[in-house]
Amino acid sequence: MSDTGITGLTEQLPPGTEKSLADIKLLKHVDAAAVSRLEEICTWLFCAKDGFVFDSDDDSGDVFFIVSGSVRASDNVDSETEVAFVDLGAGDIIGELSAIDNGPRSATIYALEDCIVAMVPKDVFLSYAHDYPDVMVGLMVHFVTIIRILNTRVVGLSSTTVVQRVYEKLLELADEDPVMPKRLVIEKMPKHKDIAIWTGTTPETVARAVGRLLEAEIAMRRFKTLHILDPGRLKALVDAS
Amino acid sequence: MRVVGHAKSGQEVAFVDLGEGIHFGELSAFDNAPRSATLYTLEDTLLAIAPGDAFIEFSRKYPTVAFRLLEHVVGTIRTLNSRVVGLSNTTEIQRVYNEILQLAEPDPSNPSHWVVRHMPNHRELAVWAGTVPETVAKAIGRLLETEVAKREYKTLHIFDRQRLLKMINE
Numbered sequence: 001m002s003d004t005g006i007t008g009l010t011e012q013l014p015p016g017t018e019k020s021l022a023d024i025k026l027l028k029h030v031d032a033a034a035v036s037r038l039e040e041i042c043t044w045l046f047c048a049k050d051g052f053v054f055d056s057d058d059d060s061g062d063v064f065f066i067v068s069g070s071v072r073a074s075d076n077v078d079s080e081t082e083v084a085f086v087d088l089g090a091g092d093i094i095g096e097l098s099a100i101d102n103g104p105r106s107a108t109i110y111a112l113e114d115c116i117v118a119m120v121p122k123d124v125f126l127s128y129a130h131d132y133p134d135v136m137v138g139l140m141v142h143f144v145t146i147i148r149i150l151n152t153r154v155v156g157l158s159s160t161t162v163v164q165r166v167y168e169k170l171l172e173l174a175d176e177d178p179v180m181p182k183r184l185v186i187e188k189m190p191k192h193k194d195i196a197i198w199t200g201t202t203p204e205t206v207a208r209a210v211g212r213l214l215e216a217e218i219a220m221r222r223f224k225t226l227h228i229l230d231p232g233r234l235k236a237l238v239d240a241s
Numbered sequence: 242m243r244v245v246g247h248a249k250s251g252q253e254v255a256f257v258d259l260g261e262g263i264h265f266g267e268l269s270a271f272d273n274a275p276r277s278a279t280l281y282t283l284e285d286t287l288l289a290i291a292p293g294d295a296f297i298e299f300s301r302k303y304p305t306v307a308f309r310l311l312e313h314v315v316g317t318i319r320t321l322n323s324r325v326v327g328l329s330n331t332t333e334i335q336r337v338y339n340e341i342l343q344l345a346e347p348d349p350s351n352p353s354h355w356v357v358r359h360m361p362n363h364r365e366l367a368v369w370a371g372t373v374p375e376t377v378a379k380a381i382g383r384l385l386e387t388e389v390a391k392r393e394y395k396t397l398h399i400f401d402r403q404r405l406l407k408m409i410n411e
Contacts, residue, residue, distance in 0.1 A: 075326050083329045085322060100308075101315045106322050133301040136311070137271070140300075143314040144268045148277050150321035151246055151256060157328035158371025159248030200329025239249060 007058075008051015008111060009119075011043070017116055019044050024065045025091045026142060029134045038128060042118035047071075053094065053109040053117065061102065061122035064094045069115030073107040074197065084197045086149070087112065096139065099125050157200065160238075165199040166209040168238045170219075174228055184228040189221070242286060244278045245368070255368040257320070258283065267310065270296050328371055331409070336370035337380040338409050345399055355399040360392075 021027055021039050042065070047053055053064060053071060070089040074082050085107055088094060097106055099122040120128070129135045156165065174184035192203040192210075199206070210226075213219040218234055220227045228234055244256040244265070256278055259265060268277050270293030291299070300307040331339070341357060348354040363374035363381075370377065381397075384390040389405055391398045399405060 075322070083326050085325065097315050097318060100311050101319075103315075103319065106319055130304050130308075133304070133307070136304065136307040137297065137301065139311055140267075140271045140307070140314065143311065143318060144272045146318050147268060147314060147321065148272075148274070150318065150325060151277050154256065154321060154324050154328065154371075155246040155248050155254045157325060158254040159250060159252045200325075 007054055008047045009045045009053065009117070010047075011045060013044060013046050013116065014114075017044065017046075018067075019118070020067070021065055021118060023067075023091045024093070026065075026093050026135065026138045029138065030132055034132055038120070039118070041124055041128075042120055045117050045119055047111045047115045047117060049111050049113050051111050053111065053115070054105060055108040056105045058105050061095070061098045063096055063099045063120050063122065063125040064117040065120075066090050066092045066094065067116040067118055069117075070112045071109050071115060072112050073109050075107050082197050083200055086146075093142065096125075096142075098122075100139075162199060162201040162205055163209045163212075164238050164240070166195060166201070166206050167213075167234055169195055169199050170210075170213075170226070170228070171231070171234060171238065174226075174231070177227065180227075182231075184231045186226040186228070188224050189226045242280050242282050244280050246278050252373065253368050254371055257317075264313075266293075267296070267314075269293065333370065333372035333376045334380045334383070335409050335411075337366060337372065337377050338384075338405055340366055340370045341381075341397070341399075342402075342405060342409070345397075345402070348398070353400075355402045357397040357399070359395050360397045 019039060019042075021035050021042070024035075027035050027038070044067075047069070054060070054062075056075070066088060068090050070087060071094065072084055073086050073088065073094070074084040094109055094117075095105075098104065129139060156168075160168070170186065171184070173186050173190070175187070177183040177185040192206040195206045196203045210219070210221075213234070214221060216233075218228065218230045218237075220229055242259045242265070244259065246254045246256060248254060259280075265280060266276075269275065273293075300310055327336070327339075344357045344361070345355040346358075348356040363377040366377045367374045381390075381392075384399075384405070385392060389399065389401045389408075391400065
């Protein structure tokens with residue numbers, strides 16, 4: 001690691017931590033002996049909630065497997081606006097982009113909850129992938145998935161307004177209302193700041209967009225719950241062009 | 242070849258232009274999912290096709306090929322990441338100005354001016370800036386009105402590049 005001082009990583013593991021890579025998706029088709037070989041090489045680390053696994057200045061190229069917990073990959077476009085790329089959880093891999101192309105970190109990674117991660121230095125990871133074609137193919141499939149998600153976001157961002165993206169996110173978060181069949185409901189409405197991070201805007205814009213829905217009686221707020229009274233009208237707003 | 246995606250409204254969004262020596266179609270070969278984009282030729286093109294399975298077998302056999310593929314897709318991811326950040330953080334008009342700036346070069350006959358020699362049409366600029374041709378027309382109109390730029394046939398003269406930069410970063 002370039003500078004352990006600035007990350008939230010520590011080798012002090014909670015008691016009883018299981019040092020296993022059995023659930024890492026990338027290693028799903030790799031035989032057990034090969035997985036245990038990697039387990040022996042890894043350094044096992046703990047990162048508390050809100051701590052950084054690495055930030056965009058890190059130049060180590062180390063690769064991390066998330067054994068438990070979850071993290072967010074995001075980019076600070078400026079001090080006000082954070083743009084989230086993806087949330088990752090147990091079984092996922094991080095840091096693999098820089099390991100492969102030696103480029104700078106494309107994102108800052110911070111813990112959304114307490115995490116256990118297993119770290120391998122770049123060169124070790126690459127020679128491991130070289131030895132096991134299944135790992136290479138697994139990496140390709142993994143990257144392809146990321147590309148598809150990003151493609152969809154580029155198209156979405158290019159063709160919708162900020163307010164439309166907020167409404168689209170609300171529809172994505174909503175479930176069917178168990179009591180009122182034609183309505184949708186978001187039981188625990190996320191903070192405006194969190195919705196802003198996903199839709200590439202500011203919390204104020206989210207507040208305004210939600211406020212308009214309440215005024216137009218498309219939605220109703222009760223404490224932490226947002227009731228979507230008229231999902232059809234909300235969908236029409238998302239699709240308007 | 243141009244790689245494009247389509248929004249629900251039918252609006253076309255360009256991902257990338259590809260030229261000689263480049264491969265494509267590898268996404269569906271690896272995850273068996275439908276094509277993620279539409280490709281069309283920008284000029285007459287000669288292609289070599291390999292079935293997906295054969296291609297994967299080939300890359301398993303030659304780790305060097307697999308590694309080049311990985312480098313390639315990582316490059317794609319980095320480009321897309323910057324576009325997501327860029328699109329999240331700018332208005333459509335700012336993106337049009339940014340595209341124009343990318344095309345501009347210093348004017349040899351007048352050192353304080355910049356020039357775009359072959360201005361693409363509005364539709365072309367819209368596809369790259371993630372907007373519609375009408376917005377491109379409006380954005381360019383504003384540059385002419387405020388005398389930041391002047392149009393002469395296919396050429397756009399930029400008188401005040403600093404001001405244009407400021408308009409992008411506002």
